[in-house]
Amino acid sequence: MTTTESYEQFSVRRREEILERICNAAQRAGRDPQDISLVAVSKTVGADQVRAALQAGWRHFAENRPQELKKKLSELSDELAAAQASFDMIGNLQTNKINLVVGKVRLIHSISSEHLAQAVALRSQVHEVVSRVLLEVNVSGEESKSGFTPQEAFDALPRLMELEGISVEGLMTMAPAHNPDAARRTFSGLRELAERMRDATGLELATLSCGMSDDFEIAIEEGSTLVRLGRVAFDPGYQSLGKQ
Template sequence: MQAAAQRAGRAADSVRLVAVTKGVPEARIREAMALGVLDFGENRIQEALPKIAALGPGPRWHLVGHLQRNKVRRAVEGFALIHSLDSVLLAEAIARRAEAAGRRVEVLLQVNVAGEPRKHGFALEEVSEAVRRIAIMPALALRGLMTIAPLATDAQTARPIFRRLRELRDDLRAQWPGLDELSMGMSDDFEVAIEEGATLIRVGRAIFGERPLQPST
């Protein structure tokens, strides 16, 4: 992280590590906490909630996987930042639940920069209107944008994806100055993401190793 930030002429503390703990047991998370990691990401709410309860108030939990509307209540209760807001309808559902709970929930818009048909997220041409509608919801705090680059063997292929997201965020900030965060970069491409302006990187395998295979049912 520090080397990539240095190459980009950025301060190392301008990038925050979100350690993705999908499939990672509580004991390993405690080891990471002892080393100073306090931001953790989970893909699935049902896996996250027992960890959140067991590990107490210290960690800051990020929802980095797809959020279904029928699980909004638990997401609002458990997570400090939702990275994967991918529709206005979902935003409205989160806002209703947050308002009922007396909370203001921090969110990022997920953008499908590459236009991959199997991935969630707003298309590039939809983002401006989505920001206009979501930024005025009083129970939501829209903090920035998130993307997932296409899988590739060469991390450099992700560079134009990350650069386009940064350019989009910069354009939007002219009207919506609170859009500070760029969540982009995973185990294979986080250095490129940092060079292109990431403020949050979501790294699992590079920290905890390969996840164990789940038994078939």
């Protein structure tokens, strides 16, 4: 952000740069850029920055803490309604916080176990909604990451499809940080797992949520349909824009 540029102007310029990078990555992979959705991860910024992002054209946002989600939904209710914008839940979801999320978000990215899926399904039925969810899969096998193993997700899907109250829309993963080769293996592994699961169940699994600020172009090249962008969308000091 230049010394004469407002945050609102920065938001517009940065979004245009991101869209160009997404378009280039999609073209390298022979994909239609229109098939890739963007989510602005607002967990480190306040309501004013989200307002600037709304003015810049962002329509989907995400939070990783239910309490912060509740706060932003309250602070931004009028603006979100006017723009027909929405929030997703992307962080670890504890069962005692499900009521803060169910019926409030477009998509829950972080269903990391059968137990959590069952709990979300039950609370969704109580609220008389069907929650759209993604299964979080630890494709890289890192101990620091939560989620199903690929085989656990494959085995659990038929049972999860029978739960009333949730609709399994796809898969989510996170790649090892600062390792482009490992990121590519992780994203291609998620794509291949989704293909196996589609063949086995007939479920569409149209959403593959993978790719963040440092690796979203790699994710798009490997089949991501939804990228989750935080620092690159909101931080004027983020330095890697334009680098691969």
